[in-house]
Amino acid sequence: MSILIETRNLKKYFNTPKGLLHAVDDVSLQIEHGKTLGIVGESGCGKSTFGRLLLHLLDSTGGQMLFEDKDITNVNKKQIKELRKDMQMIFQDPYASLNPRMTVSEIIMEPLQIYKVYKSRQEYENRVKELMQVVGLTDKVARSYPHELDGGRRQRIGVGRALALSPKFIVCDEPVSALDVSIQAQILNLMQDLQKEFGLTYIFVTHDLSVVKHISDDICVMYLGIVVEKCPTKELFKKQYHPYTKALLSAIPRPSLKRNDQRIVLKGELTSPINPGPACRFASRCAEAKEICRRESPAYGEVTPGHFTACHFAHNFK
Amino acid sequence: MEKTILEIKDLSIEYRTDEGRAKAANRVSLSINENETLGLVGETGAGKTTTALGIMCLLPDPPGKVTGGEIIFQGEDLLKKSDEQMRKIRGKQISMIFQDPMTSLNPVLTVGEQIAEVLYLHSEMSRDKVEEEAKKILELVGISRDRFHEFPHQFSGGMKQRVVIAIALVCNPALLIADEPTTALDVTIQFQVLQLINDLKQRLRTSMLLITHDLGVVAEVCDRVAIIYAGEIVEIGSIQEIFENTKHPYTVGLFNSIPDLDEERDRLEGIDGLMPDPTELPEGCKFAPRCKHCKPECETAQSIEPVDIAGDHKVRCLLYRASGEVTQ
Numbered sequence: 161m162s163i164l165i166e167t168r169n170l171k172k173y174f175n176t177p178k179g180l181l182h183a184v185d186d187v188s189l190q191i192e193h194g195k196t197l198g199i200v201g202e203s204g205c206g207k208s209t210f211g212r213l214l215l216h217l218l219d220s221t222g223g224q225m226l227f228e229d230k231d232i233t234n235v236n237k238k239q240i241k242e243l244r245k246d247m248q249m250i251f252q253d254p255y256a257s258l259n260p261r262m263t264v265s266e267i268i269m270e271p272l273q274i275y276k277v278y279k280s281r282q283e284y285e286n287r288v289k290e291l292m293q294v295v296g297l298t299d300k301v302a303r304s305y306p307h308e309l310d311g312g313r314r315q316r317i318g319v320g321r322a323l324a325l326s327p328k329f330i331v332c333d334e335p336v337s338a339l340d341v342s343i344q345a346q347i348l349n350l351m352q353d354l355q356k357e358f359g360l361t362y363i364f365v366t367h368d369l370s371v372v373k374h375i376s377d378d379i380c381v382m383y384l385g386i387v388v389e390k391c392p393t394k395e396l397f398k399k400q401y402h403p404y405t406k407a408l409l410s411a412i413p414r415p416s417l418k419r420n421d422q423r424i425v426l427k428g429e430l431t432s433p434i435n436p437g438p439a440c441r442f443a444s445r446c447a448e449a450k451e452i453c454r455r456e457s458p459a460y461g462e463v464t465p466g467h468f469t470a471c472h473f474a475h476n477f478k
Numbered sequence: 479m480e481k482t483i484l485e486i487k488d489l490s491i492e493y494r495t496d497e498g499r500a501k502a503a504n505r506v507s508l509s510i511n512e513n514e515t516l517g518l519v520g521e522t523g524a525g526k527t528t529t530a531l532g533i534m535c536l537l538p539d540p541p542g543k544v545t546g547g548e549i550i551f552q553g554e555d556l557l558k559k560s561d562e563q564m565r566k567i568r569g570k571q572i573s574m575i576f577q578d579p580m581t582s583l584n585p586v587l588t589v590g591e592q593i594a595e596v597l598y599l600h601s602e603m604s605r606d607k608v609e610e611e612a613k614k615i616l617e618l619v620g621i622s623r624d625r626f627h628e629f630p631h632q633f634s635g636g637m638k639q640r641v642v643i644a645i646a647l648v649c650n651p652a653l654l655i656a657d658e659p660t661t662a663l664d665v666t667i668q669f670q671v672l673q674l675i676n677d678l679k680q681r682l683r684t685s686m687l688l689i690t691h692d693l694g695v696v697a698e699v700c701d702r703v704a705i706i707y708a709g710e711i712v713e714i715g716s717i718q719e720i721f722e723n724t725k726h727p728y729t730v731g732l733f734n735s736i737p738d739l740d741e742e743r744d745r746l747e748g749i750d751g752l753m754p755d756p757t758e759l760p761e762g763c764k765f766a767p768r769c770k771h772c773k774p775e776c777e778t779a780q781s782i783e784p785v786d787i788a789g790d791h792k793v794r795c796l797l798y799r800a801s802g803e804v805t806q
Contacts (some may be wrong), residue, residue: 202664202666203664275649295609310752311522339794341521342521342731342732342735342736342749343733345748345749347747349745349746349748352745353686369665370737370738370739371737373737373739374737374743397739407666408665411669412668412694412739413668413692413695413696414694414739414740415693415696415721415733416697416721417697417718417721419697419719423669425669425673426669426670429634429636430634430664
């Protein structure tokens with residue numbers, strides 16, 4: 161399998177009045193063609209920032225990004241426009257990410273018009289019709305405005321818009337978080353179908369581990385800007401090396417009464433990502449933190465083949 | 479026999495707007511026993527919050543209007559109380575935790591003042607005594623008493639929700655209504671808050687109505703569950719019954735929509751279609767248009783009465799006859 165997109169030590173720091181905020185720190189990931197990488201973490205862990213960096217919606221502070229083996233770290237506006245034909249995004253809030261003054265067909269048509277894909281009006285309209293069919297919207301709604309539709313159908317518009325230019329890669333930033341579970345299931349199924357049909361590669365950013373488990377091939381867990389653990393999805397639910405991943409898994413409420421896993425209550429809340437010291441970023445909440453954890457941050461490395469983590473004691477947990 | 483603390487009988491609420499009458503709650507009946515937590519589960523627009531506001535007599539009127547039913551709390555009908563009488567009950571005997579801790583606190587008052595306010599309103603305690611009580615409840619919800627004089631913005635989301643819980647519990651109410659208390663929080667913080675709620679419930683022996691869309695949260699804290707769809711309770715029963723002997727096709731659909739962490743599934747089953755518009759509810763079963771088992775009589779039945787399955791497990795569906803056997 162070939163690698164579609166790769167980051168090497170990608171960094172994004174924000175200047176704030178209180179100091180440098182490390183939103184994304186040294187993130188190195190690879191995503192293969194046609195696969196889905198799920199990025200999970202709690203608010204403020206840098207997962208959305210990471211997705212935005214890949215699309216150049218934000219400029220990175222350091223590190224490297226490669227798309228189909230081409231370096232896309234430093235590109236000018238013209239090149240970015242060219243790149244975005246291949247890389248699109250589905251946004252979190254289908255209530256806020258659609259222009260309220262445009263009709264459904266105008267919204268889906270806009271990317272096509274920006275790139276002047278077709279010559280005649282008829283061709284544009286045909287393509288929009290086709291896209292609407294693909295994402296499961298009836299012709300009836302073509303002239304409706306977003307406010308007339310419910311969340312599920314709005315998110316279908318968002319998906320249709322992202323697909324318009326036949327991209328290879330889509331960053332999905334919490335695409336189902338704002339939806340009810342029964343609608344969420346419809347959208348997740350749609351996204352899986354589209355992936356099969358068009359060979360899409362996804363980055364799926366979410367805080368919901370059960371959603372990510374369902375849709376991803378690999379999972380990457382982030383905490384305060386760094387990747388704490390990354391491995392194939394099946395493996396993650398069998399064996400976790402990082403204490404944060406363990407705590408996260410144990411904290412998820414599950415709709416089942418036959419739960420017998422050991423529950424871990426994390427102490428405290430996220431520490432500040434502004435000017436983090438040299439310590440492990442999870443040390444203050446970690447039950448297993450030792451002296452070394454407060455002194456130096458652990459390196460990110462492979463514990464077993466394909467399973468990466470950043471913890472001083474990962475090898476002890478084998 | 480457990481003592482019933484709250485009993486709602488056939489409560490109907492509608493919102494009268496220019497577009498028509500939105501029937502938000504339709505003959506909702508449920509009861510909560512002493513020391514018990516009932517989970518009210520449903521999707522957006524199902525009428526969960528409307529029911530809760532109805533109990534508190536806090537419906538925005540207009541457009542909200544209670545069109546029928548009774549809310550019996552400790553033997554008295556709340557709908558017959560005057561505003562003055564309700565003010566004495568709210569905060570003291572029934573209190574509420576709102577969904578969003580970021581907006582439910584007053585930003586210009588310290589958290590201490592906001593807790594103390596409830597005590598000033600409902601008790602005759604002296605100033606010093608009030609402050610002491612407020613500090614005690616802060617400690618009870620896991621916040622240091624030194625933070626009494628701090629403002630809400632100095633607290634994180636999880637801590638703010640603890641303050642909201644402290645305000646709700648400071649008068650030791652008999653009934654606590656929690657409207658999506660952890661939805662705005664991250665999972666690890668959510669887990670902390672749920673543990674706290676469980677712990678306090680046992681210590682203070684408070685009954686609770688927990689409103690949520692998350693069946694996982696229900697599994698953590700509830701004793702009984704009511705599933706609400708389009709303003710109707712479609713299924714109600716003990717948590718074991720609802721989770722392991724699920725009957726109503728909508729409840730089944732809800733469970734199937736949630737990706738399972740323990741099982742491998744290629745596809746989510748989900749539920750096709752959308753919740754009906756509350757201004758134009760279907761005539762028969764409200765779930766019929768989305769139901770896989772829908773029969774002609776489901777669409778025409780004038781009123782579908784709840785059927786007893788086992789114990790207090792009731793389901794509102796024509797598929798079942800009494801004692802849970804499936805009708806052919």
